[in-house]
Amino acid sequence: MNSSTQNKPQKSGLAVWEMALFAMFGAMMYGSKVAMAVLPNIHLIGMFVMTLTVVFRKKALIPLYVYVTLEGLFGGFSLWWIPYLYVWTVLWGVTMLLPKTMPKKVACIVYPLVCALHGLLFGVLYAPAQALLFHLNFKQMLAWIAAGFPFDALHGLGNLVAGCLIVPLSELLFTLLKKIPR
Numbered sequence: 774m775n776s777s778t779q780n781k782p783q784k785s786g787l788a789v790w791e792m793a794l795f796a797m798f799g800a801m802m803y804g805s806k807v808a809m810a811v812l813p814n815i816h817l818i819g820m821f822v823m824t825l826t827v828v829f830r831k832k833a834l835i836p837l838y839v840y841v842t843l844e845g846l847f848g849g850f851s852l853w854w855i856p857y858l859y860v861w862t863v864l865w866g867v868t869m870l871l872p873k874t875m876p877k878k879v880a881c882i883v884y885p886l887v888c889a890l891h892g893l894l895f896g897v898l899y900a901p902a903q904a905l906l907f908h909l910n911f912k913q914m915l916a917w918i919a920a921g922f923p924f925d926a927l928h929g930l931g932n933l934v935a936g937c938l939i940v941p942l943s944e945l946l947f948t949l950l951k952k953i954p955r
Contacts, residue, residue, distance in 0.1 A: 790953060791832070798825060799839020803847070814895075814924045815931030819888040820938050822861055826868040827884075827943040828950070837861055856902040863898055864891045877940060885936030893929030896921040 787795070798821065805817040818840065825833035841861065845854045867887055875883065891898075896918050904914040 787832075787835075788955075795832070795835040796839060798836035799843060802836065802840035803843040806844075812931070814892070814928035817935050817938075818861065819864055819891050819932045820935035820942075822864045823868045823884055823888055823936065824939050824942045824946070826865050827939065828946045830869065833865060834862070837865060852906050855906065856899045859902075860895065860898045864888070867891070881937075881940050884939040885933050888936030888939065889929045889933035891929075892932035893925050895928050896925045 802818055802821045809816045822833065822837055825836055841857045844857055848854065871883065900914050900918050903909060903917055909917060
């Protein structure tokens with residue numbers, strides 16, 4: 774490859790550095806969840822999803838699905854895994870709907886609250902798949918949600934705390950990305 778083709782901007786696809794970065798983030802998401810597995814429903818996945826979405830927008834789906842794939846590879850592609858195909862995408866979608874130019878003081882409140890709300894509603898988001906896969910009627914699905922609510926409350930609280938890292942980490946990523954030669 775000559776030097777004139779090396780400096781041409783890419784028209785589509787991912788740069789090599791993006792592929793490496795997204796693979797690393799997907800692995801970090803999975804590794805952080807494994808490392809924090811001793812805590813019930815407390816992990817950094819929501820924080821990672823929101824941070825990467827704030828910084829990379831649509832491309833944040835790549836590390837998200839690297840993570841989901843790793844969950845399936847190491848945990849088994851079983852019925853529990855099916856809701857993972859959409860439940861994290863809901864958080865990505867909500868984050869995409871938030872204004873890109875939100876003032877920092879507002880973002881420091883909104884991001885942790887959205888992250889916490891996703892954790893609190895995790896069982897509700899997961900429940901339709903449970904109902905379909907296990908033939909639960911509406912009453913049974915509501916009972917399933919109610920039984921899991923204490924864990925969802927812990928999930929929401931953990932996400933609230935982890936969500937406080939979204940603004941500083943996204944600022945750091947924006948700063949570091951400016952230093953990558955293109």
